[in-house]
Amino acid sequence: MSKGQTKRKYTIFPFGPQHPVLPEPIQLRFTVDEERIVDVGVNIGYVHRGIERACELNDYRRNVYICERICGICNFIHALCYCMVVEKLLGLEVPERANYLRVIWSELNRLESHLLWLGLFADAMGFESLFMQFWRDRELVMDLQERTGGNRVIISTCVIGGVRRDIGRDLANLVEQGMLKLKRHMDALAPVILKDPGIKKRTVGKGILTYEDAVRLGAVGPTARGSGVAKDIRSTGYAAYGALGFEPVVEKDGDCYARLLVRFYEVYQAIDLILKALKEMPEGKIRVKPDRWPEGEATARAEQPRGELFYYAKANGSNRLERLKVRTPTLANIPSLLAMLPGYEVADIPVIVLSIDPCIACTERITYLKKDGGK
């Protein structure tokens, strides 16, 4: 080494698997040059349970409850996507009213998830009171989930061929009032999100993901929509989304603030969708029973709060599935996250990591080989 030319020394430090900012275990290894992030590596598999295998061992009707527990936050949408893929295998036509009910519960899940995220994001920025306010409002949604589904978190209302519970007139009134109240509360918080200089200082221009990168790295959900990619599976019109009419929320800047805005506007959108679905819901049956066992191959897609959810199923005419494959949005968003981080400071890590809304419980589908290799 010649004089005056010293080799740059990088520090490598691990973030996780147990860390106060992350409620869930994931390990990110950062290579830093003093305060600046140079490179990031990711290490997952701490939550791997082998659910896909469990689904092959159980009766296909019981798998709904296993799929729900892939992720407790967006449980209904997991169940819905599983039911959609099996209904395709069975050639089952779901009653119209069940489709509307599915939209209502999907959007309640989305509200719950987005309010949760908005709170956690505020906490990551150090805005404790905003965290508490979002979580207080989230309890409104939890109450409605409990009244309509029977449980606060895992509501188990979706079954193959429809839904298990109906929302009658009284309950519909209750949901409507809850939604209007939530809307008033959100109106009160909107000036904080839109104007507060503290929030802007922490998020504007941080963790930029350009439109090209978002497309190239296959970002999904609010992460992609924050970068101007109008990609939302609800536009394909599954369940009753086609009949209700749907336009994705898109922001162009691609930074953490854009992703914050996308989710905040989606809260309003979900409220409007629920109100519209309650108004336009037709009368009729809510469930049809399957009359044979699934056979063939099929795929289904649904929009989770975090992005596109994809199910693939293969069946051979018995009461068990031969193969079930689940691809969850956080897994698709991890390459984008790794592209967002380099160049920013260590203090920005929590905000940027949270801005993709990581759900590790969802992600842990593909670590099978890695686990065996790493053991």
Add this chain to the structure above:
Amino acid sequence: MAKSRFKSPWILHFNCGSCNGCDIEILACLTPRFDVERFGMLHMGNPKHADILLVTGPANRRNARVLRNLYEQTPDPKVVVAVGTCACTGGMFHNCPNVLGGVDKVIPVDVYVPGCAARPEAIIDGVVLALKKLAEKKVEPVKAVGGR
């Protein structure tokens, strides 16, 4: 010192393979509706600050080591609360290929809180039970290093 330990217990939460359902309920405990801070409970990120270890989800082969590390780093006296059916017994994942079973396969558990997902009221109740156990546990006097 001993009094402050059960008057204001500090909590460490570790998710070892849960579906998030119980985790969000633990977080909900901290927020205005349930507000466990009125019992002096604080959510800590550092195992060395904690008195109570709240564990959610079934233990699996990969996180068993992390869980044992966290348990060993938590200073005595400590209590472990297993939150949710999976943490108690493995729940619906009990025969999944990668799952060892309940948390008690890896570390000793003092209080079991069942439920899928465990309700915030049940979690608070479990933690209050854990406080009683914490008060009963004896503290070994710390011996000075170096033979003095």
